[in-house]
Amino acid sequence: AQTVTQSQPEMSVQEAETVTLSCTYDTSENNYYLFWYKQPPSRQMILVIRQEAYKQQNATENRFSVNFQKAAKSFSLKISDSQLGDTAMYFCAFVTSGTYKYIFGTGTRLKVLA
Amino acid sequence: KAGVTQTPRYLIKTRGQQVTLSCSPISGHRSVSWYQQTPGQGLQFLFEYFSETQRNKGNFPGRFSGRQFSNSRSEMNVSTLELGDSALYLCASSPGGGNEQFFGPGTRLTVL
Numbered sequence: 001a002q003t004v005t006q007s008q009p010e011m012s013v014q015e016a017e018t019v020t021l022s023c024t025y026d027t028s029e030n031n032y033y034l035f036w037y038k039q040p041p042s043r044q045m046i047l048v049i050r051q052e053a054y055k056q057q058n059a060t061e062n063r064f065s066v067n068f069q070k071a072a073k074s075f076s077l078k079i080s081d082s083q084l085g086d087t088a089m090y091f092c093a094f095v096t097s098g099t100y101k102y103i104f105g106t107g108t109r110l111k112v113l114a
Numbered sequence: 115k116a117g118v119t120q121t122p123r124y125l126i127k128t129r130g131q132q133v134t135l136s137c138s139p140i141s142g143h144r145s146v147s148w149y150q151q152t153p154g155q156g157l158q159f160l161f162e163y164f165s166e167t168q169r170n171k172g173n174f175p176g177r178f179s180g181r182q183f184s185n186s187r188s189e190m191n192v193s194t195l196e197l198g199d200s201a202l203y204l205c206a207s208s209p210g211g212g213n214e215q216f217f218g219p220g221t222r223l224t225v226l
Contacts, residue, residue, distance in 0.1 A: 033212035045204065045217040052212065091157060100145040100208060101170040102215055106156035 002027045004092050006105035013082045014113050020067075021077040021108045023092030031097035034068065036077045039107075040088040048090070051075065082112045115140055118218035120205050126224045132193040135221045139186050139207030146188040147215060148180060151202040160203075163188055192223075200225045 004025045013019035025034070036048040051059045051068050058066050063083075067076045075094075079086055092105040119138045127133050139146050147170075148160040159172040163182035180190040186207075192199055202222050206215035 033214075035214050037214075037217075044219050045206075047214045047216075050214055095212065097212055099170075100147070100162050100164060100210060101159070102147065102206075102208075104149075104157045104159070 002029075002094075002096070002103050004094060004103050004105035006090075006092055006108050008108045009106070010109045010111070012111040012113055013079075015082055015084060017082055018078060018080045019082055019110065021079075021090050021092075021110065023075045023077070023105055025073050025075065025092070025094055025103070025105075027073070027094065027096065029096045032094050033097070034066075034075045035093045035095075035102075036064070036066070036075075037091040037093060038086075038088045039091065040085075043088075045091070049077065079110075084112050084114060086110065087112045115142075118205060118207050118216050120203075120218035120221050122221060123219065124222050124224075126226065127195050128226050129195055129197060131195050132191065133195060133223060134189055134191045135203055135205075135223075137188045137190075137205030137207075137218060139188070139205075140209075140216055143207035143209050143216070144186055145208045145210055146182055146186060147206045147208070148188070148190050149204040149206065150174075151204055151220070152200075157204070160190065195225045197225050199223065 034051040039045040063080045089107045095102045145164045147162040150158045162170040182188045202220045204220045205218045208215045
């Protein structure tokens, strides 16, 4: 079975500091895509970052970057210079190439402290 | 392009009733997925539709059903509502090809 595990239910970080959210996944497929989504309190889920599994280079989007370790099936999200607006639930997910069934983790609730 | 829209945004029902939720995907997206989100269970996959066909289904009882129309709009129906069905129901659409899903704002269902 394909699964995604986020082992940190809750985390907190001081404003301007760096925090890393962990995600591991399990699949026997070789071609897939990985995602981090952000769901702010009472607001819509939006994409933070996307990684193609066939690319070795880690994806970055401004203050957000990933550490993708394909062999270890690990996909962590690093948030640099944390801002109050980063307070949200973060979900890790993947989809196998050619399919439309997205597998989500249980989420990590991140709180950025002033 | 307009984003994914869901109606209604809020619903209050009583046990035993049924409810229908609607989702309009982003134009051109043929895949629509539904999720149930609760504080204790996280994001639970309900089902996925593509070109009017249900291709993937999560582990939910038969009281949960859905359909997709030729214009890709989708509805989900929950019959014989139970207190435990209270949740945020999210709809997401995708163009496929490994692209991300785009989520709607959700419908918050409260069952009394």
